[in-house]
Every structure is written in C-alpha cells, then in structure tokens.
Amino acid sequence: NAGVTQTPKFQVLKTGQSMTLQCAQDMNHNSMYWYRQDPGMGLRLIYYSASEGTTDKGEVPNGYNVSRLNKREFSLRLESAAPSQTSVYFCASELDRGQDTQYFGPGTRLTVL
Amino acid sequence: QKEVEQNSGPLSVPEGAIASLNCTYSDRGSQSFFWYRQYSGKSPELIMFIYSNGDKEDGRFTAQLNKASQYVSLLIRDSQPSDSATYLCAVTGSGYALNFGKGTSLLVTP
Numbered sequence: 001n002a003g004v005t006q007t008p009k010f011q012v013l014k015t016g017q018s019m020t021l022q023c024a025q026d027m028n029h030n031s032m033y034w035y036r037q038d039p040g041m042g043l044r045l046i047y048y049s050a051s052e053g054t055t056d057k058g059e060v061p062n063g064y065n066v067s068r069l070n071k072r073e074f075s076l077r078l079e080s081a082a083p084s085q086t087s088v089y090f091c092a093s094e095l096d097r098g099q100d101t102q103y104f105g106p107g108t109r110l111t112v113l
Numbered sequence: 114q115k116e117v118e119q120n121s122g123p124l125s126v127p128e129g130a131i132a133s134l135n136c137t138y139s140d141r142g143s144q145s146f147f148w149y150r151q152y153s154g155k156s157p158e159l160i161m162f163i164y165s166n167g168d169k170e171d172g173r174f175t176a177q178l179n180k181a182s183q184y185v186s187l188l189i190r191d192s193q194p195s196d197s198a199t200y201l202c203a204v205t206g207s208g209y210a211l212n213f214g215k216g217t218s219l220l221v222t223p
Contacts, residue, residue, distance in 0.1 A: 033211075042215035043157070043201070058210075090156055098209025101147065104156040 002026055004105035006091050012111045013081045021076040021108050023091030031097040032074035033058075034066060036087040037107075043090070049074055050097040081112045116140075117204050119214035127222055132189040134217050136202030139183065145205035146178055146185045151216065152198045160200075161187065192221045 004025045013019055025032065034046040045058030049068040063085060065077045074093075078085060088109050092102040116139040126132045134148075145164055149157035163169045163176040163185065175188040185204075189196055199216040206212055 040215065043213040045210065098145075098205050098211070101159055101162060102203075102211055104158070107156050 004091055004093050004103055006089075006105040006108050008108060009106065010109050012113065013078075014113050015082060017081050017112075018077070018079050019081065020078075021089055021091075021110075022073070023075065023105055024073045025091075025093040025103075025105075026072065027093060027095075027103065028071070029093040029095050029103075030071070031094040032068065033092040033094070033102065034064075034074070034076045035090045035092065036060065036085075037090060038087050046076065046089075048097070081110075083112045086110060086112045117202055117212045117214040119200075119202050119217045121215060122218040123220050124217055125220045125222060126192050128192060128194060130192050132192045132196065132219055132221070134187040134189075134200050134202075134219065136185045136187075136204075136214055137183055138185070138202075138204045138212075140204065140206040140212075141180075141183065143180075143183075143204045143206050146176070147203040147205075147211075148174075148176060148185075148187045149201040149203060149213075150198045151201060157201055189219075192219075194221050194223055197221050 007022045030051045033048045035043045047066040049055045052071045090107045091105040094102045118137045147162045148160045151157045161176045163178045169176045173190045177186045201216045202214040
C-alpha cells in the first residue's frame with residue numbers, strides 16, 4: 001500500500017516548456033487534489049477532482065490543466081511553463097470531498113528558469 | 114477566500130516543555146479541523162483532526178476546539194527535538210474546501 005505517489009520528484013524546465021506531473025493513489029479514494037506550496041504563501045489549491053470524471057478550479061488555476069484519468073490517477077499539466085510556476089507541487093487524495101482526511105504525496109519540486 | 118490564520122513563529126520551547134500552537138478561522142460554517150506536521154522538504158502528514166468543541170487527546174498531542182471563538186489549538190506535551198517542524202492548521206469550510214494556514218514553525222531545543 002503505497003498511499004499517494006507522485007512523479008517526478010524534481011524537475012527543471014526552461015520558460016515555455018511543457019510538462020505533466022503524475023499522481024496516483026491506491027486507497028480507493030474518490031477525491032484528488034493538486035496544491036502548490038510557496039514560501040510564505042502556504043498551501044494553495046490549484047485544481048481538484050471531487051470524483052472520477054469531474055474536475056474543478058481551485059484558488060490558483062491559471063496556467064494549469066488537469067486530467068482525472070481514472071479513479072487512481074490525477075495529472076497536472078503545465079502547457080507553457082513560467083518562472084512564477086517555480087514551486088513545490090503536492091497531490092493529495094481524500095475518500096470523499098470535505099468528508100474525511102486528505103493524504104499527501106511526497107511532492108514534486110519544480111524549477112522554471 | 115476563507116481565512117485561516119497562524120502565527121508564523123518560530124516558536125521555541127525547551128525539550129520536555131509544552132508547546133502551544135494556535136489557529137483562528139473566519140468561516141463560521143467550518144465543520145472539520147486538522148493539524149498537519151511538515152518537516153523541511155517533506156509533505157504534510159496528519160497529526161490530529163477534531164470535529165466537536167472541546168479537547169481531543171492522542172498520546173502527547175491534544176487538539177482543542179472552540180467554535181464560538183473560531184479558535185483551534187494544538188498542545189504538544191513533553192516536547193522532543195523530533196517535534197521540530199512546521200505545523201499547519203487546516204479547516205474544512207462550508208463549501209467543503211480545505212483551507213490551510215501558512216503554518217507555525219516550532220523549534221524544540223535540547
């Protein structure tokens with residue numbers, strides 16, 4: 001039982017490049033989330049998926065897209081990376097949105113030059 | 114945006130003392146309250162959750178909730194150097210969103 005896994009752990013991009021961050025959970029959770037964490041800003045919600053087949057914007061969605069591939073997997077895509085997207089990205093899952101506890105993956109540290 | 118406020122610290126306590134971490138929130142409809150611990154370079158991990166007014170104890174940790182005052186706290190008894198981390202308060206608001214505070218840095222000195 002791995003919980004929530006994320007790949008890659010580290011990534012360096014140049015401005016304008018694209019990439020996809022992968023997240024998977026094996027806890028049979030319905031809801032999944034993408035956060036970014038910046039110094040002094042705390043955790044901010046980018047997008048979430050309350051259940052398979054649905055996605056919604058969070059607090060800071062601009063510059064990102066998401067795909068809920070199936071119940072286990074939720075990916076985050078940066079189409080044209082900008083230096084302002086340098087951050088640590090965490091994926092989390094929860095049995096049902098707002099009803100339980102969120103469990104976090106290990107994070108992806110992204111640097112955009 | 115619903116506000117969750119924490120003192121950023123650092124809060125420094127000697128080993129063996131009680132550490133008291135505080136959090137206030139603005140959404141009166143909030144139902145669930147969580148404390149996460151985050152070590153430097155690691156992801157947040159759940160320490161405790163509390164739903165009802167009063168105290169909830171789990172080992173050396175006690176969460177306290179006062180909905181009338183919109184206040185939640187975490188007490189750590191017999192603090193250890195391994196408790197040195199950032200503690201995040203999180204509150205589920207009336208719209209089911211989980212809102213995080215910016216965290217309080219705790220340093221336990223030997």
